[in-house]
Amino acid sequence: MDEVRIIEIKESVFADNNREADRVRQELKKDKTFLMNLMSSPGSGKTTTLVQTINRLKDELRIGVMEADIDSDVDARTIAQTGVKSIQLHTGGMCHLDAGMTEQGLKELDTADVDLAILENVGNLVCPAEFDTGAVKNVMILSVPEGHDKPLKYPLIFTVCDALIINKTDVLPYFDFDMDKVYEYAHMRNPKLEIFPISAKTGEGIDAWCDWLKKQVSEWIG
Amino acid sequence: MDEVRIIEIKESVFADNNREADRVRQELKKDKTFLMNLMSSPGSGKTTTLVQTINRLKDELRIGVMEADIDSDVDARTIAQTGVKSIQLHTGGMCHLDAGMTEQGLKELDTADVDLAILENVGNLVCPAEFDTGAVKNVMILSVPEGHDKPLKYPLIFTVCDALIINKTDVLPYFDFDMDKVYEYAHMRNPKLEIFPISAKTGEGIDAWCDWLKKQVSEWIG
Numbered sequence: 001m002d003e004v005r006i007i008e009i010k011e012s013v014f015a016d017n018n019r020e021a022d023r024v025r026q027e028l029k030k031d032k033t034f035l036m037n038l039m040s041s042p043g044s045g046k047t048t049t050l051v052q053t054i055n056r057l058k059d060e061l062r063i064g065v066m067e068a069d070i071d072s073d074v075d076a077r078t079i080a081q082t083g084v085k086s087i088q089l090h091t092g093g094m095c096h097l098d099a100g101m102t103e104q105g106l107k108e109l110d111t112a113d114v115d116l117a118i119l120e121n122v123g124n125l126v127c128p129a130e131f132d133t134g135a136v137k138n139v140m141i142l143s144v145p146e147g148h149d150k151p152l153k154y155p156l157i158f159t160v161c162d163a164l165i166i167n168k169t170d171v172l173p174y175f176d177f178d179m180d181k182v183y184e185y186a187h188m189r190n191p192k193l194e195i196f197p198i199s200a201k202t203g204e205g206i207d208a209w210c211d212w213l214k215k216q217v218s219e220w221i222g
Numbered sequence: 223m224d225e226v227r228i229i230e231i232k233e234s235v236f237a238d239n240n241r242e243a244d245r246v247r248q249e250l251k252k253d254k255t256f257l258m259n260l261m262s263s264p265g266s267g268k269t270t271t272l273v274q275t276i277n278r279l280k281d282e283l284r285i286g287v288m289e290a291d292i293d294s295d296v297d298a299r300t301i302a303q304t305g306v307k308s309i310q311l312h313t314g315g316m317c318h319l320d321a322g323m324t325e326q327g328l329k330e331l332d333t334a335d336v337d338l339a340i341l342e343n344v345g346n347l348v349c350p351a352e353f354d355t356g357a358v359k360n361v362m363i364l365s366v367p368e369g370h371d372k373p374l375k376y377p378l379i380f381t382v383c384d385a386l387i388i389n390k391t392d393v394l395p396y397f398d399f400d401m402d403k404v405y406e407y408a409h410m411r412n413p414k415l416e417i418f419p420i421s422a423k424t425g426e427g428i429d430a431w432c433d434w435l436k437k438q439v440s441e442w443i444g
Binding site: 147150155 | 265291292294315346348365369371378392393396
């Protein structure tokens, strides 16, 4: 297994997170780096989805990944195996990342030679949604076993995201998951939400998702 | 569908949550009411597990359920169909419940005629673990699709819980979930953790779980 660098990030000192997030985005624009903030519940398949995404895009884009976790470095080690730059951020118990914390990660990642930077946020549908990290686009994963009612219960995260990946479609036959309902509920929260059903395990749907992401990156970095 | 009462709970005014939690427990002891705090990720099957549990125990114990959610009342309505007392707590965006917030719910539930009160906490593996709610026992659910590595990534919740329910064993054949590993990792965090593999869908394992819970309740209420 590759060795990964673990960064202990500190609580932010910035009172105005939104202003700080805008500043982070301006820096990213200057550096020609696109930052995607990826959020989901624990165990919805963020890391597996990233591995698939990286393998499709790494020949076209220079990718760097920040894996945020309260503890452990298992995800960063998995990502490192794809050959892209990968660091582990430890949040010291914090349930989310804000712009200041994200910026500490971006500095350690060194975005000068990165086109697509990805922040895998802490697995949590509540707190991460409340903090602008400075990302250009917010993306969330909902996995089939979690159920189609989640937009009813965790409204904010569906509102702040630009794209929703519905993962684990390979197990649809074993769960009472209503795909039409999840589209309806998610669009009720956010009519502009782009939705991509995928199976990170089998690769189904990954192409459409990657095409969307590639388009967002090229629109940003020009 | 039954109508359910929705309570908008307010942020706590207590500076010392641990002291407040001890006070809540003393009141519960006096009232001969056992409070179980149930925590998990979104979509791990808290409500379905509760329905199974209630149906096994409602003839022997007087049960009352508080469903905490940021929004919606779908869970409280599902629970109300079992015939037990059920109220919905809205947390106003808060990602967890502390002792003061739980106490507001207990008052609305009215525990005078309740042997077993259940708090279904907000779906989140991070923040709820940090706050003692005043519960006599903490229980968490991890579902098979979430993966066996969760005790490595979310250490605190495994440390503060008395019992771990591993739900959705009916889909074990479709996931790379290592049952031996989850026992090993969970006991690494907390050697005294009681573990109950169940399928809330098929009813498998529910008896052993309910026997444990019944024993805890009778030890508390005497």
